[in-house]
Amino acid sequence: MSAPAATVRFGRLERRGLLLGLSGPQLAAVGAAAAIAVTTEYAAGLPGLLAAALLWGPLLAAGTASVRGRSVMGWIPIVGDWWLRRAIGATRQLHRLRDPRAATGGLLLELPGIRTPLPVTTGSSGAALVSDRTTGTVTAVLAVRGRGVLLADDAGSTTAAWGRVLTGLTQSREIVRVQVLHATAPAGECDVRRWWSDHATGADAPLPARLVADLLADADTSTTRITTVLAVAFRRGGAHDDVQPLLGTFADTVAAGGLKVEGWIGPRRLCELMRRAYDPVALISSGHMVAERQADRAGVWGPMAVAESWAILRTDTAVHASYWISEWPRAEVGIEFLQPLLLAPGAHRTVTLIAEPQPLRVAARDIRRARVDLVSDSAHRARTGRIEDEAARAEADDVATRERDLVAGHGDLRFTGLVTVTAADEAALVEACRATEAAAARAMCELRPLVGQQAAAHTAAALPLARGIL
Structure with missing residues (x-):
């Protein structure tokens, strides 16, 4: 059974x-x-x-x-x-090809939505460490593989193990924030097809080579490239070496949660992720490996040009629109409920889940404050003759559930869901946004566009820097 x-x-x-x-x-x-x-x-x-x-x-x-x-x-x-x-x-920025400050020691990330540059150094384990002096954190990025970050299997053991990982975050004083970034993009013309087209389809190519090229050209190119990483922000100490023991502990904890750990991402790989987040269309059309090497040599990790408008963000050859998941499913759903939003093919889409551990005393204080507010509102409605609606009762039940879980020993986490949609132009972006909103509706989630703050929203949603926005 x-x-x-x-x-x-x-x-x-x-x-x-x-x-x-x-x-x-x-x-x-x-x-x-x-x-x-x-x-x-x-x-x-x-x-x-x-x-x-x-x-x-x-x-x-x-x-x-x-x-x-x-x-x-x-x-x-x-x-x-x-x-x-x-x-x-x-709202408009233009960056130089080479930053003279980068040559004085390490690399500097100058990104839209972030007012101060972020120094990047390499730790003893080879991991790229991004320092943010404003928030007092050091961020490292872990490459992982799983079942499309759904973390679901037939028996549910992977999901339960991942739940224990999240619970363990609340017991750590060093971890400030953890980001799960899941990026999907059309695979398009893969490297093998591109090489064959460039080197084996000339006029003097033999007939078998030309037949293979025709078969590759007719093959289905609607496959999707999926990238999943975990970004973790640690409290910043006196030196970056302070976080080195924490990196190994966190990687072991993630591996125990059912994910396959591929290792900490170095500066070169981080550069690739940055370029893909800002300019994926150009990378695919011109050969992403060549473009990434050129960007790495030029010291350009972020976009060359940025133009932020009220509802979209334009960077280099791409336009982006970022959303906040304002409502999660209100009915009971299965653990795979995000599959329509995460794995829908045919669009450049990034789904980010940010978890912020809350200390026990802070969580208990928030719950007590929430209960006092609910009791006060209920008493005021009784005095003024107003009827208590079902929404108020549901909110009271949610607060009571949080309190029971906290008393039972479970930790408290603040979650934020963000979605970024990317296209080559505004017309394509409109269609991609409609498809994304439809996918979110199938997942029973409500999306709200983050108008007026698209630069900061894109940085939080599409970059593995474990930064909050709301």
Whole structure:
């Protein structure tokens, strides 16, 4: 008798606030609107109240209204930052072929969405170590292989082992963030087909060689190239050698989780991943190995030119659009539920899952605060005669489940899902985005475009740097 299939149920997106679901800025805007309205009412009566509507009306709307699932007060910092960066020219960048600072010791990554350069050194194990002095972390990238990062097998043992790996992350004080990056791209013309076309199809080629070339040309080229890596960000110590023992421990832990560990990625391989994230179309059309060697010699790991608009990011010969997975499936789903989004062929797509371990005391404090907020909201609804809806009860059940898991010894992790779609031009990007949104719908996930912050979103979603964005 076979074992029942393993299922999982995700909690709802937390939308609690300080009072009645309103955040601090929203309450401040509503309070200011009420103060203005009451003051003008007492001072000048109804005519004064109506005249002051030009002040308290926008404040009330800013505190209560929402646009595309985000409050108006939540949009203000995004829109303000976008217009500020556009005014100072930060949305357009042009990089030199050689950075003179790179010759003074190690390499420097200058990437859109990151304000400070990231030094890259090579550890004693050969791993490329990316330092971020702003966040105080050192990031290394581990090449792994699995069943399409679905981590699923017939008995569910791989999934259970990976769950134990994630639980172990919460017990480590050195690990700040772990990123699972799964990139898919059309394989297109493989190296063997390209070599045969260049060297064995001339006018003087024998008939068998030309027949083989015709067969290769007619062969199906819709296969998909899949790349899966794990990026882990450690707390930065006094020297990079401090993280060397942690690299071996983390690799052993991942291997115990059912993945085949291929080794830590060095600077050259990291350069290839960077170039593919920014310029995959040119790499495939011109021969990716040649283009990557040229980029490595020139010291250009990121894009040569960047033009960020409100909804897309253009880099070199490609355009990108990044999404946030704002809602996970609300019903119980199988462990392979992401397969439509991860393995759909025919598009350049990167799916990233970022896990941030929460210390026990921080997780317990957040749960206590959430319970207090829920009880306060429930009491306020009872006093005002409002009916408690099913969404509030579901959120209370999610908080209770988190608390039970924490008491039972399980760790608490904050997850962020990001998706980046890449195409050669804007028309192709529109079609690819539609296909991606349809694939996400089949996986019962909701995607929200990260407008106004596409550069930072692409860096977090498409690059193996284990960086957060939200």
